[in-house]
Amino acid sequence: MIELKDITKIYGSKAKATTALKDLNLTVEQGEIFGVIGHSGAGKSTLIRCINLLERPSSGEVWVGGRNLTSLGKRELQLQRRRIGMIFQHFNLLSSATVYDNIAFPLKLAGVDKAAVKSKVEELLKLVGLEAHSGKYPSQLSGGQKQRVGIARALANDPDVLLCDEATSALDPQTTDSILKLLLDINRKLGLTILLITHEMHVIQSICDRVAVIHAGGIVEQGPVAEVFLKPKHPVTKEFISREVAGSAPAQLQAQGTGTAGEGQAQGSPVYRLTCLGDHTYSTDLSEAVLRTGVQFAILQGTVSTIKEIPYSQLTVRFTGQPEAVELTVNRLRERHIDVEVIG
Amino acid sequence: MWGLDFSQIDWTEMKQASYDTLEMMGYSLLFTIIIGLPLGIILYMTARSNNRVIKWIYNVISFLVNILRSVPFVILLISLLPLTKLIVGTTLGVTGTIPPLVIGAAPFFARLVETSLREVDRGVIEAAYAMGASTGQVVRRVLLPESLPGLIAGATITAVTLVSYTAMSGMVGGGGLGDLAIRFGYYRYEKEVMIIAVLFMIILVQILQMAGDRLVRHFTRK
Numbered sequence: 001m002i003e004l005k006d007i008t009k010i011y012g013s014k015a016k017a018t019t020a021l022k023d024l025n026l027t028v029e030q031g032e033i034f035g036v037i038g039h040s041g042a043g044k045s046t047l048i049r050c051i052n053l054l055e056r057p058s059s060g061e062v063w064v065g066g067r068n069l070t071s072l073g074k075r076e077l078q079l080q081r082r083r084i085g086m087i088f089q090h091f092n093l094l095s096s097a098t099v100y101d102n103i104a105f106p107l108k109l110a111g112v113d114k115a116a117v118k119s120k121v122e123e124l125l126k127l128v129g130l131e132a133h134s135g136k137y138p139s140q141l142s143g144g145q146k147q148r149v150g151i152a153r154a155l156a157n158d159p160d161v162l163l164c165d166e167a168t169s170a171l172d173p174q175t176t177d178s179i180l181k182l183l184l185d186i187n188r189k190l191g192l193t194i195l196l197i198t199h200e201m202h203v204i205q206s207i208c209d210r211v212a213v214i215h216a217g218g219i220v221e222q223g224p225v226a227e228v229f230l231k232p233k234h235p236v237t238k239e240f241i242s243r244e245v246a247g248s249a250p251a252q253l254q255a256q257g258t259g260t261a262g263e264g265q266a267q268g269s270p271v272y273r274l275t276c277l278g279d280h281t282y283s284t285d286l287s288e289a290v291l292r293t294g295v296q297f298a299i300l301q302g303t304v305s306t307i308k309e310i311p312y313s314q315l316t317v318r319f320t321g322q323p324e325a326v327e328l329t330v331n332r333l334r335e336r337h338i339d340v341e342v343i344g
Numbered sequence: 345m346w347g348l349d350f351s352q353i354d355w356t357e358m359k360q361a362s363y364d365t366l367e368m369m370g371y372s373l374l375f376t377i378i379i380g381l382p383l384g385i386i387l388y389m390t391a392r393s394n395n396r397v398i399k400w401i402y403n404v405i406s407f408l409v410n411i412l413r414s415v416p417f418v419i420l421l422i423s424l425l426p427l428t429k430l431i432v433g434t435t436l437g438v439t440g441t442i443p444p445l446v447i448g449a450a451p452f453f454a455r456l457v458e459t460s461l462r463e464v465d466r467g468v469i470e471a472a473y474a475m476g477a478s479t480g481q482v483v484r485r486v487l488l489p490e491s492l493p494g495l496i497a498g499a500t501i502t503a504v505t506l507v508s509y510t511a512m513s514g515m516v517g518g519g520g521l522g523d524l525a526i527r528f529g530y531y532r533y534e535k536e537v538m539i540i541a542v543l544f545m546i547i548l549v550q551i552l553q554m555a556g557d558r559l560v561r562h563f564t565r566k
Contacts, residue, residue: 052474054470054473054474074478075478078476078477078478079476080476081473081474081475081476082475082476084474086471086474086475088467088470088471090465090467092465092467092468092470092471093468093471094468094486094489094490095465095468095490095565095566096489096490096492096563096565097489105472105475105485106475106476108485109472109475109476109477109481109485110476137565138565139565139566153475157475157476163474
């Protein structure tokens with residue numbers, strides 16, 4: 001649906017030039033929710049603005065819905081932009097227009113006739129749950145309501161793609177969750193492709209199918225959210241995840257382990273990371289396995305949560321017992337589709 | 345009262361002068377907006393461009409605006425006499441004052457327009473472009489409605505300035521309250537006429553300012 005080919009964006013000229021994006025490639029499939037996470041200054045804002053050419057890349061091609069946007073003339077680009085909805089961190093609503101007129105705005109730009117505008121706006125008001133606020137001005141709304149208006153406005157022209165530029169960063173956690181839920185609903189109901197940028201792993205974890213980590217103008221890691229989230233490779237990715245799940249550096253863990261277990265026996269015992277995804281998460285596999293083998297375990301660290309409504313657990317455990325018994329336990333767990341990694 | 349005798353005032357003349365002032369102010373405000381608003385929009389649109397040619401256009405317009413704004417109005421008035429004659433055929437009366445008033449006030453109003461447009465949230469403009477708006481649509485449907493309170497406030501300030509300009513144009517044969525105040529009060533020591541004429545101008549300015557403020561409040565949604 002969206003394809004960025006060798007995108008480079010350089011700001012300024014010669015002496016003072018800064019490179020915001022460097023040879024960046026990215027593909028977003030039809031109907032998926034794709035998240036790009038990065039620190040401020042990593043280039044994610046530039047990246048999302050390159051997709052509808054609010055920023056024109058210095059080189060490279062932008063393809064959306066099978067069309068090369070970078071090759072289009074002004075007028076054609078304006079028409080194509082109507083196929084791409086966008087929502088913003090600060091909502092960017094017209095302060096001089098009511099909720100109704102804000103949502104009607106893109107339709108009026110496109111020259112849609114009045115009756116069609118009315119029925120479309122009413123449909124969208126219902127979709128985002130703002131029927132009761134149609135005559136209000138943005139200053140009379142809460143942040144969450146403003147973003148709902150933003151979403152309704154972005155959907156007015158029935159776009160193929162929705163771009164979300166830090167859409168929840170200005171909202172409180174509760175409102176963030178309700179907006180994320182709305183985005184997920186829209187994605188499922190309308191089959192809309194969503195590309196979002198954020199600096200919050202929570203957002204990625206809640207609704208994204210795939211994620212890319214952007215750092216210093218390039219993508220350092222990407223893949224399905226569960227894969228990247230549970231087995232991060234790049235230090236930046238690890239850092240984002242460790243902020244979501246309390247610290248996961250092995251060295252730190254070993255120190256903790258020595259502190260709590262203390263005894264000589266535990267010292268040499270291996271530390272494993274057990275990762276469970278899906279229905280297995282809430283199973284009794286671990287207790288069954290240790291009951292059979294007689295191995296003892298201590299949980300050094302653990303998370304049980306969900307990735308886009310799919311449950312997962314990740315436990316760091318120290319097994320104590322005969323090495324053969326420990327190995328047997330590990331094998332049993334593996335048979336039960338629990339991913340076991342030795343980490344120390 | 346304080347040795348003043350208001351019974352001598354020629355009220356027909358006072359009425360005519362008030363009417364003349366309103367007419368001068370009204371027409372020149374109208375033309376000032378017609379010329380100043382697009383000029384202000386051009387200033388705003390060209391100021392932010394990276395394009396060298398457009399930047400050059402901005403510099404030229406900006407320079408001309410600054411020149412017109414730095415010349416004292418009385419001097420502008422006199423030096424524009426031939427041009428006025430050319431445009432409206434006379435330099436006298438209400439008609440004769442309108443061209444210099446407009447030329448004096450339009451650059452001033454254009455700057456006020458430019459400043460109000462700059463107050464418009466850039467994010468909203470970006471959002472409109474993201475929705476496929478053309479530059480013309482951005483101006484008509486985003487910039488102007490969003491800056492309306494600021495534009496009205498600017499027009500109010502301009503209207504008040506025009507009232508005082510009309511007084512000066514009275515000196516070169518324009519008529520109006522200011523002219524009356526100068527001719528009778530200053531040249532003929534008829535203080536009563538001067539006081540009443542000035543009083544009327546004060547009332548006019550008060551009404552303009554109040555009406556402007558009320559409109560600004562009515563259109564402010566922030």
